[in-house]
Amino acid sequence: MAGKILIVDDEPVVIKSCERILSPEGYAVDTASNGREAIGKLGKNSFDLVITDIRMPDMDGIELLRWIRNSKPETGVVVITGYPSQESIKEALSLRILDYLPKPFSPALLVEVTQKAMECVKAGETAETPAEAYTEEAAKQLDSIIKKFRNRPGSLIPVLQEAQELIGYLPPSVQRHIARGLKLPVSEVHGVVSFYSFFTMKPKGKHNIRVCLGTACYVKGAEEIVKKLSERLSIDVGGITDDKKFSMETVRCLGACGLAPVVVVDKDTHGSINPVKVHELLTAYE
Ligand code: FES
Known part of the structure; x- marks a missing residue:
């Protein structure tokens, strides 16, 4: 099974069409005619993806979306709307929808959007916290970067590099933006980001600390250094301090054994470095 989907729309014809298009694609499809009915079904079963209309009587799509974010945050949501520029779309975006379908939409678009949204759900992106540095302004600059490289061969890596310089890291929302801009599957972008160690999906502090845990460093007590740094900064490996000054990660051999x-x-x-020197080291960057 390709995934479980709940279609929510007050127009029976839309529900029927979606069901007819998505079922043969291997999805298990259930339906609801308004937000309230959808909540009832979501309370009893888990769905990977909810595709919901925004404008519905009784309980609309935005209210449903708020409920999902509070009660079932791991569920992916795609909204259907006749007015992509309306305020509610902005609100839906802030509630981390994965995508939207403008009405009327073609079967091909429905299949494509569903497939991409399902990839995001499977990559665990629905519970993503919005990236602070990924502002509207940053998104515009990212569009310019994409435009600059779009028609060049091998454009993905330079775009990712510049995007990381711009935003500081590559959260799923940025990866999706790049995938769309370069017309690539999200899975391909995600594959490249996770393959190369110089790309990071986590935010970094103003100063990023990398502790080598390669063999030479390990036998000389690198683990103790990690412990000391964790205590001193109150963060674990992969974490960032509350004031965003420091982040810490471990690496395998920095070539300075x-x-x-x-x-x-x-x-x-x-x-x-030894545990005693850790204090001096941090003071120098504070
Ligand atoms: S093992 Fe740490 S630098 Fe090589």
Whole structure:
């Protein structure tokens, strides 16, 4: 089964069409004619994706979306709307919908949007917290980056590099934006981001600390350094301090084994670090 979908619309013809198009694609499709009925079904069963109209009597799509974000945050949502520019679409976007379908839509568009949304659900992107640095202004700049590289071969990596420079990291929302702009499957963009270690999906602090846990550093006590940094900054590996000053990650061999144990802060390499020196090191960046 390709996934479980709940279609919510007060127009029976829309529900029937969606069901007729999506069932042969391998999806298990259920339907509801308004938000309230949808909540009843969501309370009893879990669905990967909800495709809902925005304008419906009784309980509309936005109210339903709010309920989903509170009660079933892992569920993906695509909204159907006749007015893509209306205020409610903005609200829907802020409630982290995965996509929207402008009415009337073709069967091909429904299948494409559903497939992409399902990929995002499976990649666990629906519970994503919105990226602070991914502002409207940043999104515009990202469009210019995409435009600059769009028709060049091998454009994905340079676009990702510039996007990471712009936003600081590559959260799923940015990956989706790039996938759309370059007309690539989200899975391809996600595959490249997770393959190369210089791309990151997590936000970094003003100063990013990388502690080497390669063999040479490990035998010289790198684990103790990680422990000390965790205590001092009150974060775990992969975390970022509340004031966003420091983030910490571990890496495998930084190519400076002669200096083991090694810690790199931003672009500065610090060798022969021990737990006592950790305090001095942090003070220098504070
Ligand atoms: S093992 Fe740490 S730099 Fe090589």
